[in-house]
Amino acid sequence: MKKVVITGVSGRLGPYVVEHFVEMGYDVLGVDITKPKQTLSKFMTVNLMNIGECYGALAGADAVVHLAAIPVAYSHPNEVTFQNNVMTTYNILEAAAGLGIKKAVIASSESSYGIVFTKQNMEPQYVPMDEDHPQRPEDCYGLSKIVAEKTAEMINHRCGMQIVSLRIGNIIATDMYKNFPGFIRESNKRRNILWSYVDARDIAVACRLAIETEGLGYIALNLSADDTSMDIKSSELMKAEFPEVKDIRVPLDNYHTLLSNEKAKKVLNWQPIHSWRDNISNI
Ligand SMILES: NC(=O)c1ccc[n+]([C@@H]2O[C@H](COP(=O)([O-])OP(=O)(O)OC[C@H]3O[C@@H](n4cnc5c(N)ncnc54)[C@H](O)[C@@H]3O)[C@@H](O)[C@H]2O)c1
Numbered sequence: 001m002k003k004v005v006i007t008g009v010s011g012r013l014g015p016y017v018v019e020h021f022v023e024m025g026y027d028v029l030g031v032d033i034t035k036p037k038q039t040l041s042k043f044m045t046v047n048l049m050n051i052g053e054c055y056g057a058l059a060g061a062d063a064v065v066h067l068a069a070i071p072v073a074y075s076h077p078n079e080v081t082f083q084n085n086v087m088t089t090y091n092i093l094e095a096a097a098g099l100g101i102k103k104a105v106i107a108s109s110e111s112s113y114g115i116v117f118t119k120q121n122m123e124p125q126y127v128p129m130d131e132d133h134p135q136r137p138e139d140c141y142g143l144s145k146i147v148a149e150k151t152a153e154m155i156n157h158r159c160g161m162q163i164v165s166l167r168i169g170n171i172i173a174t175d176m177y178k179n180f181p182g183f184i185r186e187s188n189k190r191r192n193i194l195w196s197y198v199d200a201r202d203i204a205v206a207c208r209l210a211i212e213t214e215g216l217g218y219i220a221l222n223l224s225a226d227d228t229s230m231d232i233k234s235s236e237l238m239k240a241e242f243p244e245v246k247d248i249r250v251p252l253d254n255y256h257t258l259l260s261n262e263k264a265k266k267v268l269n270w271q272p273i274h275s276w277r278d279n280i281s282n283i
Contacts (some may be wrong), residue, residue: 003027004211005061007048007092008068010036013107013171013200017065020204031057032068048088054095063103063211066092071109073117073141085144086151093155093163101161105210106152108165108220110259112137112145116192126247127238128260129194131167131220149220156218164210164268168203169196169224169259177279184231187240194258195228195237199274209268221264225272227255234258 004021008014009030018040021028028041036043046053048068058064068088070081089106096104113129114137115122125133137143145167152163170193183189190196206223210216228234234252238245250256264270 002062003029003060004063004065005029005031005058006041006065006067007031007046007088008066008107009041009043010034011067011071012173013168013203014067015040016173016200017067017204017207020201020208021065024208029057029061048091049084051091051095054091055098058092058095058099058101061096061099061101063105064092064096064101065105065207065211067107069107069144070141073111073139078140082140082144082147085141086147089148090151093151093161097155097159097161103211104152104161104163105207106148106163106165108145108149108167109142110167110169110193110196110222110224111139111142112149112167114138114142115194117142118192123242123245124194124258125245126249127194127242127245127252127258128250128256129222129258130260131222131263153218160217162214162216163218164216165218165220166203166206166210166264167220167222169193169198169222170229171200171203172197172229172276173200174279177276180229180276180280184229187230187232187237190229191241195230195234196224196257196259197229197276198224198272202270202272202274206264206268206270209270213268216267219267221267222259222261223264223272224257224259224261225275226257226261227275227277228257229276230255
């Protein structure tokens with residue numbers, strides 16, 4: 001049985017990833033600075049800002065899935081968010097490299113493209129936004145994710161560790177579907193996340209596939225559902241909120257996602273299966 005360390009297990013996404021790896025037969029050690037509400041696996045309290053603690057947590061592991069972070073801009077002073085997200089990723093990957101671990105996944109974000117936390121009305125250059133779209137954040141969170149990605153690339157260059165950086169869209173835990181009726185018909189809500197979402201259970205599967213797939217080297221992959229989180233057609237959303245964006249690269253049939261997930265589907269043989277449209281009634 002393979003041993004995997006998962007960081008950030010006390011947050012929104014962590015429990016779903018732990019549960020899935022356990023179900024798939026992995027020996028899981030969850031780590032976080034705070035204790036999880038439920039016991040889904042072995043757990044260790046670790047401050048990932050301390051590289052010694054990272055070595056201690058990773059000893060004997062075959063792979064690491066690094067989810068821990070401050071997950072938004074402006075919830076903390078800028079330098080706190082930047083330092084936490086950059087140094088936790090550096091420490092966990094440096095320790096993994098030192099211990100000879102061969103596979104890692106890190107949680108990056110759609111925020112790295114810059115539109116999510118823009119205060120200057122930045123627009124996408126084209127949609128669906130794929131992994132080649134420029135990353136031009138104004139905020140410390142988006143930048144922290146870019147530095148984390150560059151750190152992963154550096155570690156891959158140094159020792160060949162396979163590292164998959166998942167640029168995740170808005171994470172939806174199962175208890176969040178009840179919030180959808182509050183925004184699905186208002187185009188100005190969720191505009192800056194391009195109305196993206198992805199179910200935490202689908203992300204968990206992508207994390208496992210990113211560990212199990214061979215030969216990926218360093219790669220960044222967007223993760224989103226196939227559809228938007230809205231009850232307004234995607235072409236209408238673009239006309240209403242981003243009328244200047246003319247570079248629309250695929251036919252936007254119905255509710256087609258505007259954060260491209262094509263690369264993850266191809267590279268990982270991943271298919272998101274949970275849609276909000278199946279999770280709420282009477283929309
Ligand atoms: N929430 C979203 O919609 C979203 C979207 C895209 C990407 N992401 C990324 O996905 C990952 C998971 O997001 P989430 O929503 O579950 O976040 P969350 O805040 O709910 O959970 C993150 C966990 O990381 C832990 N953590 C933070 N700093 C730590 C440290 N120094 N040492 C140990 N533990 C630490 C926290 O205690 C927390 O339990 C994050 O990397 C986030 O940036 C989130």
